[in-house]
Amino acid sequence: MEEQKECCCHHKTKERSDKEYRDLINRLSRIEGQVRGIKKMIENDTYCTDVLIQVSAVNAALNSFNKVLLANHIRTCVAEDIREGKDETIDELVKVLQKLMK
Numbered sequence: 243m244e245e246q247k248e249c250c251c252h253h254k255t256k257e258r259s260d261k262e263y264r265d266l267i268n269r270l271s272r273i274e275g276q277v278r279g280i281k282k283m284i285e286n287d288t289y290c291t292d293v294l295i296q297v298s299a300v301n302a303a304l305n306s307f308n309k310v311l312l313a314n315h316i317r318t319c320v321a322e323d324i325r326e327g328k329d330e331t332i333d334e335l336v337k338v339l340q341k342l343m344k
Contacts, residue, residue: 312338320335
């Protein structure tokens with residue numbers, strides 16, 4: 243697969259480089275495995291605090307995923323839109339940040 247342009251978020255889609263794509267998919271695959279592990283723990287009647295610790299690890303992994311995705315979004319889509327004078331992108335970013343900080 244050839245290296246794609248580092249941008250852009252147009253029409254609510256995003257072209258990602260091979261590296262960014264692989265990184266995000268690998269992170270999600272690890273998180274998916276962690277969630278399956280938690281399901282198994284419940285099926286095996288694992289003690290509550292042990293499950294809670296694993297849930298906390300999944301939350302941390304999802305937060306890390308969000309940070310990487312948000313940083314990539316700001317560096318590419320948001321920066322390009324600002325350079326093009328599309329100030330509505332700032333409003334969109336603020337709304338997203340407000341939702342993430344709930």
